[in-house]
Amino acid sequence: MTGSLKQEEGVKKAMDDDQVKFISKKMSYALRHNPDKYSIRLDEEGFTDLKIFLRAMNAIYHFEPALTRDGIQYVIDHSDKKRFEMTETKIRALYGHSFPMTIRKKQAVPPDILYHGTAHRFLKNIMQQGLLPMSRQYVHLSADQETARRVGQRRDSYPAILQIDAASAYVAGIRFYIGNDKVWLSDPIPPEYIRILV
Ligand code: HQG
Numbered sequence: 001m002t003g004s005l006k007q008e009e010g011v012k013k014a015m016d017d018d019q020v021k022f023i024s025k026k027m028s029y030a031l032r033h034n035p036d037k038y039s040i041r042l043d044e045e046g047f048t049d050l051k052i053f054l055r056a057m058n059a060i061y062h063f064e065p066a067l068t069r070d071g072i073q074y075v076i077d078h079s080d081k082k083r084f085e086m087t088e089t090k091i092r093a094l095y096g097h098s099f100p101m102t103i104r105k106k107q108a109v110p111p112d113i114l115y116h117g118t119a120h121r122f123l124k125n126i127m128q129q130g131l132l133p134m135s136r137q138y139v140h141l142s143a144d145q146e147t148a149r150r151v152g153q154r155r156d157s158y159p160a161i162l163q164i165d166a167a168s169a170y171v172a173g174i175r176f177y178i179g180n181d182k183v184w185l186s187d188p189i190p191p192e193y194i195r196i197l198v
Pocket of ligand 1: 081083096117118119122125126129130131132133134135136139140141150151155183
């Protein structure tokens with residue numbers, strides 16, 4: 001068995017699914033919504049120093065055993081979505097930010113079509129005003145319909161799926177940014193680029 005596998009086994013015994021979820025939620029809260037509560041500073045790309053982040057998380061939640069870099073790697077590897085990016089020395093959330101200082105994301109040419117899953121009760125407003133970021137910094141779009149369905153199910157058991165004409169929106173000057181392999185971010189999307197699929 002390789003060293004890293006052994007290490008993962010060690011962490012695995014110490015962390016069940018509920019703990020993975022708990023830590024992931026707290027990481028999201030700190031890195032997307034309320035870094036001040038943890039006294040951490042994010043740079044313009046949303047990264048914070050990993051050692052300081054670990055110290056802050058352990059100070060607030062008293063993890064037993066203490067949360068380590070390997071523990072966070074385990075959470076990243078065993079989560080349903082790719083929410084975080086960790087380097088040797090830094091960590092950041094890839095999307096979802098809501099605090100006032102806008103995180104600079106990498107602009108990119110989107111696929112021709114993107115999707116957005118939402119609740120039927122929001123459709124009237126969306127088709128009047130377009131898709132707005134609401135409490136977040138960017139509009140969140142999905143690369144495929146299945147991902148959009150899962151996003152929409154958070155708010156409606158039979159969610160609406162919107163098809164976004166990203167190619168035309170991009171040509172018209174609307175900016176798109178990469179979140180992860182399934183999530184795209186964008187500026188507001190006007191109604192003319194939105195079609196209700198279901
Ligand atoms: C709706 C999760 C009325 C929009 C997910 C959505 C995603 C409007 C809600 C990520 C509107 C905002 C983000 C308008 C948009 N009028 N409602 N004009 N424009 N809306 O949670 O996209 O699990 O801020 O349709 O998987 O649902 O946290 O955005 O229903 O990737 O990692 O306003 O969060 O990822 O809701 O989800 P949200 P979202 P995590």
